[in-house]
Amino acid sequence: MKSQFGEKVYRIALNGGMTCPNRDGKIGYGGCIFCSGMGSGDFAGSACKTITEQLAEGKAILARKRPVHAYIAYFQAFTSTYAPP
Numbered sequence: 001m002k003s004q005f006g007e008k009v010y011r012i013a014l015n016g017g018m019t020c021p022n023r024d025g026k027i028g029y030g031g032c033i034f035c036s037g038m039g040s041g042d043f044a045g046s047a048c049k050t051i052t053e054q055l056a057e058g059k060a061i062l063a064r065k066r067p068v069h070a071y072i073a074y075f076q077a078f079t080s081t082y083a084p085p
């Protein structure tokens with residue numbers, strides 16, 4: 001990413017409110033051993049907020065820490081491909 005964009009690109013972790021087939025019973029229950037109860041999205045935004053709100057919040061948090069010019073949206077919590085597009 002750095003070579004592509006000329007600077008570090010930061011990830012904004014989003015929570016789309018998805019679940020996971022390894023948790024909801026379609027395949028299993030309990031989830032993967034390395035996955036937290038938050039679907040490894042402990043540092044992602046809140047699913048109660050819209051994606052737009054989570055992006056704005058993530059950008060503001062990053063801006064308080066360091067000058068950031070590039071970031072990508074990243075659906076972190078649970079299984080992003082397990083929801084309608």
Ligand code: SF4
Pocket residue numbers: 019020021022023030031032034035036039040077078079
């Ligand atoms: S969200 Fe991903 S890592 Fe977590 S239990 Fe489901 S499949 Fe495993």
